[in-house]
Amino acid sequence: xxxxxxxxxxxxxxxxxxxxxxxxxxxxxxxxxxxxxxxxxxxxxxxxxxxxxxxxxxxxxxxxxxxxxxxxxxxxxxxxxxxxxxxxxxxxxxxxxxxxxxxxxxxxxxxxxxxxxxxxxxxxxxxxxxxxxxxxxxxxxxxxxxxxxxxxxxxxxxxxxxxxxxxxxxxxxxxxxxxxxxxxxxxxxxxxxxxxxxxxxxxxxxxxxxxxxxxxxxxxxxxxxxxxxxxxxxxxxxxxxxxxxxxxxxxxxxxxxxxxxxxxxxxxxxxxxxxxxxxxxxxxxxxxxxxxxxxxxxxxxxxxxxxxxxxxxxxxxxxxxxxxxxxxxxxxxxxxxxxxxxxxxxxxxxxxxxxxxxxxxxxxxxxxxxxxxxxxxxxxxxxxxxxxxxxxxxxxxxxxxxxxxxxxxxxxxxxxxxxxxxxxxxxxxxxxxxxxxxxxxxxxxxxxxxxxxxxxxxxxx
Numbered sequence: 001x002x003x004x005x006x007x008x009x010x011x012x013x014x015x016x017x018x019x020x021x022x023x024x025x026x027x028x029x030x031x032x033x034x035x036x037x038x039x040x041x042x043x044x045x046x047x048x049x050x051x052x053x054x055x056x057x058x059x060x061x062x063x064x065x066x067x068x069x070x071x072x073x074x075x076x077x078x079x080x081x082x083x084x085x086x087x088x089x090x091x092x093x094x095x096x097x098x099x100x101x102x103x104x105x106x107x108x109x110x111x112x113x114x115x116x117x118x119x120x121x122x123x124x125x126x127x128x129x130x131x132x133x134x135x136x137x138x139x140x141x142x143x144x145x146x147x148x149x150x151x152x153x154x155x156x157x158x159x160x161x162x163x164x165x166x167x168x169x170x171x172x173x174x175x176x177x178x179x180x181x182x183x184x185x186x187x188x189x190x191x192x193x194x195x196x197x198x199x200x201x202x203x204x205x206x207x208x209x210x211x212x213x214x215x216x217x218x219x220x221x222x223x224x225x226x227x228x229x230x231x232x233x234x235x236x237x238x239x240x241x242x243x244x245x246x247x248x249x250x251x252x253x254x255x256x257x258x259x260x261x262x263x264x265x266x267x268x269x270x271x272x273x274x275x276x277x278x279x280x281x282x283x284x285x286x287x288x289x290x291x292x293x294x295x296x297x298x299x300x301x302x303x304x305x306x307x308x309x310x311x312x313x314x315x316x317x318x319x320x321x322x323x324x325x326x327x328x329x330x331x332x333x334x335x336x337x338x339x340x341x342x343x344x345x346x347x348x349x350x351x352x353x354x355x356x357x358x359x360x361x362x363x364x365x366x367x368x369x370x371x372x373x374x375x376x377x378x379x380x381x382x383x384x385x386x387x388x389x390x391x392x393x394x395x396x397x398x399x400x401x402x403x404x405x406x407x408x409x410x411x412x413x414x415x416x417x418x419x420x421x422x423x424x425x426x427x428x429x430x431x432x433x434x435x436x437x438x439x440x441x442x443x444x445x446x447x448x449x450x451x452x453x454x455x456x457x458x459x460x461x
Contacts, residue, residue: 011129013187015138018122019145020180021085024173025115026149028092029057031157035166042166045101056105060112062215062401066207066257068120069394074197078188081121085181088114092174096167107170116397119146123393127380128192133326135377140322143373144315152311192390203256206245211398213238218405257398258391261383269456270379271396273334275403276449277375280345280442281368282404283411287438288361290412291351295431306358310365317369322377324370330378331457337370338450345446348439351432414438 032039032054039053040046071080091110098104122142130138160168217234226232249255262268292303324333344364351357376396383392419434 010187010189014129014189015126015141017180017184017187018125019141020183021088021118021177022122022142022145023149024176024180025088025111025118026146027153027156028111028169028173029115029153031153031160031169032166035157035161035169038161038166039104043098043101043104053104053108057108057112057115058401058405059212059215060109061116062211062398062405063208064113064116065120065394065398065401066211067204067394068116068397069257069391070197070199071117072121072124072192072390072394074194074199076194077121077125077190077192078184080117081188082181082184084114084117084121085177085184086114087111088118089174089177089181092170092177096170096174119397120390120393123376123380123397124192124390127377127389127393132381135381136325136374137319137322139373139377140319140325143321143369144318146372152308197254200252200254200256203245203248203252206241206248207257209237210241210245211238211402213241214402215405218402218409220409255391257395258388259395261385261388261392261395264382264384265456266382266458267379267392269453270375270382271399273371273449273453274375274379274396275399276445277341277368277371278400278403279407279410280341280445280449281407283407283438283442284345284348284361284364286408287411287415287435288348288357290415291357291431291435295429295435296351296354306354307361309358309362313362313366314369317366318373321370321372321374325374325377330374333370333374334453334457337367337374338446338453339367340364341367341371342443342446342450343367345439345443349436349443351435351439411438411442414441 087110091107091114094107094110095104098107123139126138126142127135157169160166160172213234213236215238217231217236217238220228220231220234226235245257246259249257249259262271288307289303292298292306296303298306321333321337324336340363344360344362344367347360347363348357350360376393379396380389380392383389415434415438417434418437419430
């Protein structure tokens with residue numbers, strides 16, 4: 001009994017370390033959105049070049065994520081986790097010292113590599129060190145970190161930029177991550193099994209073109225359009241490489257990224273659900289501040305405050321979702337979360353008066369919280385080959401990253417296109433009309449997800 005208590009205490013300390021690093025990494029992922037104008041001016045680069053500070057991070061993440069399955073199964077847990085923290089600290093310090101664009105991007109690439117390792121490891125470790133009946137609760141608290149922190153970050157980032165300058169963001173996250181590193185040295189342990197596997201260099205190269213090409217092309221869609229040569233070429237290379245990558249993995253006895261796990265129905269459904277969720281979530285997360293600032297004419301700080309209730313709902317609902325998952329299972333939780341998500345998106349079609357938009361965004365955020373981490377927990381639990389858990393998290397997170405980039409591009413593109421049409425002009429407010437069309441498109445996709453989930457989600461007997 002004493003040994004069991006000690007093991008539970010150790011696992012909880014490991015979880016605290018994972019949670020702190022997740023909060024810091026998730027915070028930085030969106031905190032720079034507010035700081036970007038100041039950074040562009042300070043680094044003396046154009047807006048087109050400066051946007052790579054944020055979009056380049058997503059591109060590097062898309063490239064790194066498929067590699068994490070190999071790293072997690074090949075190297076000891078503690079050493080790999082500490083390496084991830086060190087890379088993040090090094091990248092943050094390099095960004096804080098940067099006076100030009102090149103070292104800034106080098107720091108962001110280091111942060112992306114670290115974030116890829118930490119995100120994949122956190123999910124695998126949580127699902128490995130806690131029993132199945134407790135996994136939902138702990139994944140709920142983890143969901144709080146990865147969903148609420150990015151929502152609060154733009155508001156806090158703006159305050160930091162005004163008070164201390166944009167470099168303060170990097171110094172603060174580096175300091176907190178350094179404390180997490182010191183804590184992890186003493187509490188972390190090698191909790192995952194490792195085995196000697198050869199590194200498939202060719203598969204990794206193909207994955208770079210596959211995941212990187214699609215992420216790059218999707219990121220350029222809203223600003224450049226499909227007719228842009230680089231955008232079209234990136235998407236074409238990405239899609240072709242993806243097909244080649246899947247074929248090679250299916251033929252390999254030791255795949256670089258095991259795509260065969262998609263044969264498990266629950267996992268496949270959870271991947272599809274997560275992709276659609278991220279597609280709509282990232283679209284709405286970008287569109288709402290755009291509408292509030294460019295169409296409604298509000299300042300950045302005010303738009304941040306108006307989306308704050310959504311952050312509060314995430315903070316409340318994420319841990320609650322974990323406990324409900326443990327008690328009710330995925331089916332009932334999906335019905336509740338999916339309905340909130342759908343209703344929130346429908347409400348955003350009618351953004352005037354502003355309180356309607358604020359409430360709709362908050363309801364939508366609650367739905368996201370009830371779906372995000374339960375999808376992961378339920379899907380990974382559906383993989384009967386427990387040695388493939390690392391591959392399951394790596395594949396799911398990779399596809400979610402790409403879906404987020406595509407969702408942003410697609411729905412921003414819908415809003416922009418609808419705003420310049422004849423119907424938009426005759427409405428008297430083209431910006432409002434474009435936002436409503438984009439919100440209607442998100443609602444339609446959410447409705448498809450809801451219907452598909454009702455038909456496909458089944459609890460294991």
